[in-house]
Amino acid sequence: MNKTDRRRVSGPLIWAALLIAVAVPITAAAFSPLLAWREPIYIIAGFAGILGMGLLLFQPILAGGYIPELSTRSHRRLHRWVGSTLVLAVVVHVGGLWITSPPDVLDALLFRSATSFSVWGVIAMWAVFGAALFALTLRRLRLKWWVWRLGHTSLAAITVVGTIIHVLLIEGTMEPVTKVLLCILVFAAVGKVLIDLRVWTTQTRRKLKS
């Protein structure tokens, strides 16, 4: 994508689209009849999960630098902030579910759950924690730039795929249509940024050299 292409869509429009894309599923979930039969902590845990799913849409947009009026530096700073919030949302999600039903969460964490979606959720959780750890140790690890980026983006990709499968298999408060649409948007955004940034290219060149 060249610069003129990027400028076609204005920054505020992208922000508005992102906010709508995340706000609509959350609003739809807020009308779920299931909420009537859940305790507050369970409701909070559920919405923390939905928010986390929504934040997954912001990350590739920020990582790719797709917002015209925003500097690269601001993109990166926002990417870190959203990433931190995402980790926090996952912690609240899992913690809240733990309080609601400890044995179910323990089963999920130990990969012996009756439900396959919890396995995907736990995979996504560890992947997002790993991606965050990569981000924190960017300077300390002294890795080559392409190694670092490949590690971070691989974990991010696992997070996204794991989350999407997790979300699609669950019968929860999310309304089905808005849930699927959000999944498609997140998947498309991540796919686009991975291709645009050619996260694999350096590795390929390296392999060819050796």
Next chain:
Amino acid sequence: MDRAALAVSRDHESVKDVYRGLELPYLVVHSSSRDFTVGGRSRRRFEGGEVNMSKNALTRRTVLATGVAAVMTGASGLLVPARANGLAPTRTMRGGANNYLPNAPIVERIGGGGFWMTGTVRRAGDGTPLPGQRIQIWAHTTEGHERDAHSHGATLTDANGEFRLEMPQIVPAFGQAHGHLAYDSEDFKTVFLRPVMASSSDTTLHADFVLLPV
């Protein structure tokens, strides 16, 4: 083959009598019309004394039974354990015991009702219905969480080994509309089930227990 276990009968009970004392594995042969029961519980010999083929006259029964026993010896050698021919015990499901509160009281119904949990309880091997067995039931319903004591209740199986307990509507929790059932009493091995509803709008859920004697 002089002490061979021999008999074929259409009468289940009489077969048991005949076979009391035979060194043979249990085997039920399913036919299209009805069950032929061959063999019985293991004991050393006939209680009435040993069968002596050389002295006894060759009756139609002994000929027939010898043939069956011969076939069975081969079959039981190939199909070890012989019990596999019978009804296999139900295995505890993953997550079945989650949020279990032991000794749920036997109740007329759990809460306000409107939803039916149904099922059967049979004995492993021969599939005999087991009356009077206590089945404990709990779920996340419109009236409470799985962990709430008032979401738990128990019922007894009737003469046909069937049970049904009315309870509040089960609603999806932890991503699935599911119920929990437990057999956790003295006579049989403990089993925990976690059936999932095909649709969360269903108003019944069914679970079958096949129990293994302790």
